[in-house]
């Protein structure tokens with residue numbers, strides 16, 4: 001069981017699910033005049049909006065579709081470039097390709113999120129948006145990214161899939177950019193197995209996002225709104241069952257956050273005196289979630305040995321999250337025979353001709369080759385976080401893992 005929310009499934013989620021089954025409405029729409037229709041998806045959207053203080057949100061079936069819908073709502077498409085980090089889950093990149101735009105990789109820094117200087121250097125007349133991904137619960141450099149986006153008239157998309165509930169300077173992540181997206185898959189802060197959400201302060205973007213997620217309809221349609229559909233959409237709707245589980249999980253969010261914080265502090269305090277060990281930079285230490293504790297060893301060789309000793313590895317090995325390991329993206333293996341978006345005439349006409357290759361982000365490669373992720377609340381070997389604790393671990397269990405970590409580091413340094 002990989003994410004903090006999944007460890008806390010209990011009678012609340014069971015009760016919420018049974019209520020939906022008993023009511024007989026599993027679809028997000030129902031007869032509003034029927035008291036037994038619980039409208040859980042709608043309620044989830046309202047509660048998340050209220051909690052995050054972001055007026056509009058749309059619940060969808062995954063974080064990947066949330067990203068693709070967000071790009072569509074912003075009108076990102078053929079001929080456009082979107083700047084993405086070289087360290088992120090694959091969906092931040094594939095959603096851009098499926099929007100028929102071209103992802104441009106940029107370096108990360110020791111926050112493990114986008115490096116603002118590198119982002120600024122990659123802006124071209126084709127750039128339409130920056131996708132800032134708040135990796136591993138840690139908000140990126142939002143102030144810098146907002147000013148770069150503003151100065152260059154670019155959209156800022158916040159991919160908050162790994163940071164649902166994280167804050168940056170008193171506001172929640174997802175509220176700073178033009179649009180924020182979230183995931184509720186099994187590795188996330190709260191989960192319904194799969195699920196996602198889009199949040200925005202902009203009513204027009206909300207209406208477009210809603211329409212794209214549901215065949216072109218306006219929010220809370222009743223039946224087929226012939227004549228009033230404003231954009232062509234598809235179906236990425238969330239079911240009442242997922243929303244019921246998420247509403248129960250949402251009530252546990254504060255508890256999840258404080259448990260993570262406590263355990264992470266305990267772990268960090270236990271290893272912070274180790275010579276030569278560095279921690280990841282946190283732009284807002286109070287606001288980050290604490291799902292993962294990332295450490296940097298002095299060089300790749302030592303990190304590799306320590307990782308092996310711990311039974312996990314270094315972050316650069318992650319097949320899901322590091323551009324070097326995304327062979328199908330590097331080789332541009334798109335589904336259509338024309339090779340869009342890379343060979344798209346709109347892109348070529350604007351002078352676009354992107355080439356990807358392994359090793360093209362040397363700073364990112366260097367950082368990740370000596371980074372180890374210690375799990376605190378997200379246990380995921382795909383993140384390079386196969387070693388650590390989980391949200392239920394008690395003091396003794398944490399101390400045991402701290403000791404194991406200390407021994408491994410001391411053996412090789």
Ligand SMILES: Cc1ncc(COP(=O)(O)O)c(C=O)c1O
Nearest residue numbers: 062063064089091161183184185
């Ligand atoms: C940063 C990031 N973006 C997007 C996604 C996609 O979310 P989902 O798995 O719900 O499609 C994930 C999921 O792991 C993620 O970590």
